[in-house]
Amino acid sequence: MEDTTYYLYDYEYIFTGQVTVPPIEPAPYNSVMVPPPDLAGTQVAKWNDFSFQWEVLDERPPKPIPSAQPWQIDQEKDRRTAMGFIYDGKSYLTETQSQMNDILGALADATAAITVDQAQSGDLRWADPRYDFAWSAADGSGVPMDAQTCLAFTRAAVRRKSLLVGAGLALKAMNPIPVDYMDDKYWPTMDATSKVTET
Incomplete structure (x- = not known):
């Protein structure tokens, strides 16, 4: 043969x-x-x-441009959400839904204390007259907060989550989705604020 x-x-x-x-x-x-x-x-x-x-x-076709997948963007968004955020120099955790629920609850409580109870700036016993209100930071320390500070803090947490969702949507709208989607340039910083800052 x-x-x-x-x-x-x-x-x-x-x-x-x-x-x-x-x-x-x-x-x-x-x-x-x-x-x-x-x-x-x-x-x-x-x-x-x-x-x-x-x-x-007539010639070799160009190689396809590599791209990431939408599910990878969702994973990165969730990873960054779990990293928490920095507010006024302190790191705070948002790695579980329970922690986010606590933040949303405190936002509602602080809003009611200010608008209904007329809580004053500097009053740390706006949530319970027996105890000063404090929020646990990532390092385990308690950070005292009056109602106004708590409101700004919780709004910052919600805003950061919204910015992460928006950044993820913007990435998924790109064609192709960049393979370096994990780069910090596509995502909001860890520092959170309750207001939009002008650039």
């Missing part, structure tokens, strides 16, 4: 060369026994798995 010649193609089905194999050896991966047509200049041959023949292209 004579050796068999196989014609090879790459992952884009573009002809890359040929190889002769002894009859006792299996056919190489990504190969066919049909010889490609003669090519000229920048022409390339592309194997068509449906017609079982080579097609002639």
Whole structure:
């Protein structure tokens, strides 16, 4: 039995060369026994798995631009949400839904204390007349807050979450979605504020 010649193609089905194999050896991966047509200049041959023949292209197609997937953006948004945020120089946790629920509850309480109870600036017992109100920072310390400070703090937490969601949506709207989507340049900083700052 004579050796068999196989014609090879790459992952884009573009002809890359040929190889002769002894009859006792299996056919190489990504190969066919049909010889490609003669090519000229920048022409390339592309194997068509449906017609079982080579097609002639004037030049090799450009490689597709790599891109990330929407689910990866959602994962990165969730990861950054779990990292927490920095407010007035202190780090705070938002890694669980329970912590976010606590923040939303404190926002409502602080708003009611100011608008209904007329809580005054500097009054740390606006939430409970028996105890000074404090919020636990990431380092375990308690940060005293009057109602006005608590309101600004909780609004900052909500705003940061909204900015993360917006940044994720902006990334998913890009075509293609950049592969460096984890770069800080696409995401809001850890420092949170309750107001929009002018740039």
